[in-house]
Amino acid sequence: MNSETLEASLRQLVGGSNVLAGPPGGPALVVRPGTTEAVAECLKLFHGQQAPVVALGGLTGLVHGTHTPSHYFGISTERLNKFESFDPNTRLVVVGAGTKLVAVHDFAADHDLRYGVDLGARGSCTIGGNIATNAGGNSVIRFGMTRSNVVGLEVVLSDGSILTDLRGLPKNNAGYDLKQIFIGSEGTLGVVTKALLKLSRRPAGTASVALALNHLDSALVVMEAIERACGHTLLAMEIMWNRYFEKVSTALSAEPPPLPLGHPVYLLAQVEGMDSGEQAVDSLVGALEGIDDIIDSALATTPVQESGTVRNSVREAGFVIG
Ligand SMILES: Cc1cc2nc3c(=O)[nH]c(=O)nc-3n(C[C@H](O)[C@H](O)[C@H](O)COP(=O)(O)OP(=O)(O)OC[C@H]3O[C@@H](n4cnc5c(N)ncnc54)[C@H](O)[C@@H]3O)c2cc1C
Numbered sequence: 001m002n003s004e005t006l007e008a009s010l011r012q013l014v015g016g017s018n019v020l021a022g023p024p025g026g027p028a029l030v031v032r033p034g035t036t037e038a039v040a041e042c043l044k045l046f047h048g049q050q051a052p053v054v055a056l057g058g059l060t061g062l063v064h065g066t067h068t069p070s071h072y073f074g075i076s077t078e079r080l081n082k083f084e085s086f087d088p089n090t091r092l093v094v095v096g097a098g099t100k101l102v103a104v105h106d107f108a109a110d111h112d113l114r115y116g117v118d119l120g121a122r123g124s125c126t127i128g129g130n131i132a133t134n135a136g137g138n139s140v141i142r143f144g145m146t147r148s149n150v151v152g153l154e155v156v157l158s159d160g161s162i163l164t165d166l167r168g169l170p171k172n173n174a175g176y177d178l179k180q181i182f183i184g185s186e187g188t189l190g191v192v193t194k195a196l197l198k199l200s201r202r203p204a205g206t207a208s209v210a211l212a213l214n215h216l217d218s219a220l221v222v223m224e225a226i227e228r229a230c231g232h233t234l235l236a237m238e239i240m241w242n243r244y245f246e247k248v249s250t251a252l253s254a255e256p257p258p259l260p261l262g263h264p265v266y267l268l269a270q271v272e273g274m275d276s277g278e279q280a281v282d283s284l285v286g287a288l289e290g291i292d293d294i295i296d297s298a299l300a301t302t303p304v305q306e307s308g309t310v311r312n313s314v315r316e317a318g319f320v321i322g
Contacts, residue, residue: 001048001049006045006049006051007019007029009045010029010031010042010045010073013031013033013038013041013042013045014031014032014033014034014038014042018031018032018033018034018079019031019032020032020076022070022074023056023059023066023074025064025067026054026056026059026066026067026068026070026072026074027054027056027068027070027071027072027073027074028070028071028072029073029074030056030073030074030075030076031073031074031075031076032076032078032079033075033079033080034079034080035080036080036154036156036162036193036194037162039075039080039156039191039193040156040160040161040162041160042075043075043156043157043158043159043160043191044159044160046073046158047158047159047160051072051073052068052071052072052073053072053073053074053075053158054066054068054072054073054074054075054187055074055075055077055128055132055187055191055192056074056075056076056077056078057077057097057098057125057126057128057129057132058100058121058124058125058126058129059124060121060124060125060129061129061133065132065133065186065187075191076098077096077097077098077126077128077191077192077193078098079098080096080097080098080099080128080193080194081095081096081098081099081100081103081126082095082096082099083095083096083099083107084096084194086107086111087168088111090168091113091198091199091200092151092168092196092197092198092199093107093108093196093197093199094152094166094194094195094196094197095107095127095194095195095197096127096193096194097126097127097128097131097191097192097193097194097195098126098127098128099126099127100122100123100124100125100126100127101115101117101118101119101121101122101123101125101126101127101130102122102123104127104197105118105122108199108202109202111199112202113199113200113201113202114199114200114201114202115149115197115199115200116139116142116143116144116148116149116198116200117130117135117136117137117139117143117145117146117149118137118138118139119135119136119137119138127195127197128191128192128193128195130146131146131150131153131182131183131184131192131195132182132183132184132185132186132187132192133146133184133186134146134147134183134184138236139235139236141234141235141236141237142232142233142234142235142236142272143200146183147180147183147184149197149198150179150183150195150196150197150198151168151170151196151197151198152165152166152167152168152179152195152196153165153166153179153182153183153192153194153195153196154166154192154193154194154195155179155182155189155190155191155192155193156190156191156193157189157190158190162193163178163190164194165178165179166194166196167196168196201274203233203235203272203273203274203280204273204274204275204276204277204279205272205273205276205277205278205279205280206235206270206271206272206273206277206280207270207271207273207277207280207281207284207299207300207301208268208269208270208271208299208300209268209269209284209288209297209298209299209300210258210259210266210267210268210297210298210300211259211266211267211268211269211288211294211295211296211297212259212260212263212265212266212294212295212296212297213263213264213265213266213267213293213294213295214263214264214265214293214295215264215265215293216239216265217293218265218293218294219239219265219267221291221293222267222269222288222291222293222294223237223239223267223269225287225288225291226269226271226284226287226288228287229283229286229287230271230283230284230287233271233272233273233274233280233283234269234270234271235270235271235272236268236269236270237267237268237269237270238267238268238269239265239266239267240265240266240267240268241264241265241266242261242262242263242264242265242266245257245261245266246261249261258298258300259296259297259298260296263295263296269284271283271284271287277301280301281299281301284299285299
């Protein structure tokens with residue numbers, strides 16, 4: 001089959017408007033199947049022709065995983081973006097792999113819940129891409145990597161066979177946990193088409209603190225104290241050298257820095273209060289009491305304060321100590 005015939009077969013499978021030119025630096029031709037079965041048919045076709053394929057999510061990956069020679073074919077998950085089912089009792093939701101991360105956050109918020117994975121690319125990256133890269137993000141300390149938030153998967157293998165495990169049984173030691181080899185496999189083992197994700201209760205409030213410290217050792221002392229006092233309510237923590245702190249709190253932000261520049265080390269921590277915002281503030285302040293190594297501190301106790309430099313630094317930097 002020559003490339004024109006292959007393209008014609010793809011048009012027949014997914015409709016002409018879903019066969020498109022590829023992104024710069026990637027495959028020349030991209031298909032956008034709208035169902036798992038259509039993904040399987042496309043992959044069968046490519047497999048039969050031994051045509052190389054790459055899965056495309058939101059194209060936000062930072063390591064060029066979707067960059068290929070132009071003779072590759074792309075399978076975009078853009079149309080696999082539906083919320084398939086939701087069980088409020090188990091808080092498990094089945095979403096299409098092309099669903100944007102931000103849409104999952106919005107869905108969770110609409111049900112007074114939240115999804116544990118959050119990263120700067122949330123508005124563009126997809127759940128399938130997060131799974132393929134086992135993305136971490138800014139709440140890794142609290143929720144773990146994407147792996148810890150995925151309960152089941154549906155995947156199409158390169159020959160078109162479909163593997164489905166969307167059962168969501170938490171206590172399940174029956175045989176191999178196959179989903180784990182697909183999480184973090186960067187699309188090399190198959191195309192993720194659906195995922196069963198775990199949502200959880202939202203906290204009533206959060207509190208963040210920015211600290212200036214003399215030395216990295218002081219940061220470790222503070223980190224240990226916060227972890228001891230706040231335990232699983234510690235949502236995010238980041239240690240920054242002074243030049244980095246200066247950059248994220250000046251060049252990347254219109255707000256004034258939360259602390260004077262020039263101290264050797266800075267630390268940001270965010271803690272949540274499941275029952276109230278005051279709970280978060282109290283546990284954070286309690287954790288820091290009596291620590292001599294702190295030169296200066298700025299506490300953000302309201303969402304408005306948190307959405308300033310302190311919070312943006314944590315959220316956008318993406319390098320969370322975990
Ligand atoms: C501002 C910003 C902040 C970020 N912060 C973090 C962070 O804090 N932590 C972190 O870990 N990463 C971070 N990243 C990188 C992050 O891993 C990716 O942005 C995201 O997870 C990739 O999703 P995507 O849909 O854009 O995938 P793409 O970029 O489209 O693809 C990434 C890889 O996954 C494969 N893939 C995509 N969809 C599927 C699928 N359905 N099935 C199989 N394979 C698939 C692709 O082939 C490619 O190899 C950040 C990126 C940006 C731009």
